Amino acid sequence: MNHVLCGLATNPALPSELVDRLIEIADGDLAEALADREDLSHAQSVALAARGEGAAVRLAHRGGLTVADVDPVTQPRVALALLDEGIGSPEWARLLAVDPDVRHREQLAACPGLPPDVMETLAADADIRVVAELALWTTPQMAARLARHPHAEVRSAVAANDRTPPAVLAMLITGEGLPPAQRCLVCDREATPFVHDPSCPRPDCDLRPGAACDGSHQSTVHDLHERALRNPATPTEAVVGFADHPSMLLRWQLAARPDLPPQVCERLAEDPSPGVRADLAENPAIGEALMRLLATDHDSEVRRSLAFNPRLPLDVLAQVAGTARIGPTLLPRIAAAGAAEVEELAASPHPAVRMLLAERRDLPAGIRDALAADPDAKVVKSIAGHPGLSEARLRAMVDRHGVRVVARVAANPDASPALLEDLAHHEPPVRKALREVARHPHATPLSLLACLADSRARRTAAGHPAVPPQVVTGLLADDDCDVAQAAAANPALPLAGMSRCLAALSQRGPA
Incomplete structure (x- = not known):
């Protein structure tokens, strides 16, 4: 990766003719950096798409390419990007639904607005990953069908789909009305009973740590329940029983649901896990009495979470503000x-x-x-960051409280150029303040030169348009590649410097 060329590629002041020259030599990272430009013509987008598939995919997502620019046979990933944006021919979807590359079929399964026959093809795919991906995003009707799929992984994906009908989600939780699942990812590969070793030494093994099956597909069923609890479409009455579930993770998911009845909230307020109580404390479903109870919880994280509850009485907020580190x-x-x-x-x-x-x-x-x-x-x-504060008040803050407030004062949107210069030269130096000055739109060349002396602020300051042009040019050769890249992206970089830099670097070949 050539950091200077990648910086030039994002420079908003780069003339169109130099963009063309970068496209001619672009490869990999440089092509993708160019694809993010807002000023590319359609001709430039087409030329850039020919330099690399990654850039072409990015251009497709950003609207730089049309259907006429893409061949789905030779550019399947680009075609998939357009389909993902709701653009593309149904024939593309039919072609990709039988693509020999499972990754392409899996990506297609997540695209919106697929024709019914394409969904049928994907639902019958021999690779369960494709069917599960379809189940995550598909229509309510197809989700209801896939809830009866013999593979537990597909059912788990249906449980995560917020378009799945509520009655179907309830069935997935209870199992009532559904035939038992026959397989899961664990028993597809291992003789049961089996528990996957979290420290599994096999480099080609992609089972999750702790995945287990004794014939009941228990780890996948647990995942299904967890997904259903996160799904806002799951009916309340189907999840309240999890308040007493032995799995702390499932009780934790339940505690965050905004539709909990009072008796369930009261049960969860007594949960032995601080994480469960903390998520409950932040939940606007809880009443004032529980809020006051949780304000006295022995765990500080529970009290801190309570402070984020949007319905918290102000007197309780004052109570937890004094006892929790917010x-x-x-x-x-x-x-x-x-x-x-x-x-x-x-x-x-x-x-x-x-x-x-x-x-x-x-x-x-x-x-x-x-x-x-x-x-x-x-x-x-x-x-200190509040807009509207006068310069006199901002300076008075620094005079009274010194280094404790300097960085926040430097971030004030109304901080004047003169104040920023003084803060950049504050004694003792405040490194956080230098980073704020380096990104402030009112920063002057004098304050930015002070920021360049700090290793972290230097990376931000190098891209500030108020840095003197000759300084920006010199930073192109900085030992820190991030500084050099920021300088190359700086619109203050003189045109002559852009041209010389491009000429020198492009002689080395593709970036």
Whole structure:
């Protein structure tokens, strides 16, 4: 991979004639990088598609190729990409449905809008991977048919399909009304009873760790149940019994469902697994009484998850904010708080609560400015990125709290060029602040030169359009290939530098 050429390929300022020259020498990574350009003409897209199948597939997904540009016989993956986008001839689908390459048939099975006869062909495929892939994405009618398939892997895939009729999903869980499955991936390959060793030494073995079958296909049935529990189309009454299931993973999946009845929520609140209780705590299905109970849970992760519940009462939020490490993040309940609640939160005696409110970016000016003057550094750090703060307030934050807030101030969208220069030269240096300055649209050449002195910020700064052109040109030869690639992609790179770089590198042959 030639990093400089790949950088040039994504440079928005690259003239069309230089794009043509890159296409002429493109191979592999370079061709795929060129395929992501927004300014390719149709002729350029067709020429680029001829340079490599990977680029052609990407172009097909991005709308750069038409049906007339693709031969499904010689370019099956490209044809599949168009079919996946809902474009392509039904004849392509019929041709690919009998393709000798199982990977192509499997990919076709996931495409939308397949003709009925093609679905019938795929449903009868000799390779179970193809049938299972069809079951994941197919129509309700075909899903109902495949629920009766003799292979448990296909039934498991049907359980994951959110287009499967609810009554069929209930049948898959209980088994009632369905003939027993006859095979699974385990008993297809091994004499039963068999449990796959998680440390299996066979390099060609693709069974999952712990896959097992004693004739009941138990690991595949477990997967089916897990998928059905995740499926929003599965009826509530079909899943409530899993509250007492011996599998912690299944109880965990159940705890996250938003349609749980109160008695099931109460049962799960007593679950011995903290992971189950944590997912339940975040679930908006639980009532206030359970929220207050979970706020006293001995496990901090449960209390932290409760903070993310969008229906949490504010007084409970204040309680968990003081006992769980939530960090600077915008909680759903904070984001939904009304004007009166915002005032209440801003007046909270708990710095952790004010910090969480400060993560909102639509606060009234008075509350925003009051939080900017908060005596607690955590609160100030959270409010520092809020738009509308004056330069004087931003500088006052840095004066009061120093390195604890410098990076967040540097990320403020209204930070002025002069302020960014001062932050880039702050003593002691703040590496996170340099990375923020390096990506800030207001950064000046002087501040970016300071960022180039830091190994991590250098990679971002090298692509900033405010870097002086002569500096960008010099960075093309940087020892760090990521820096060189970012410089090559920088629209500030002079045209003469683009041409010289392309001429020198293209003499070495395809990228």
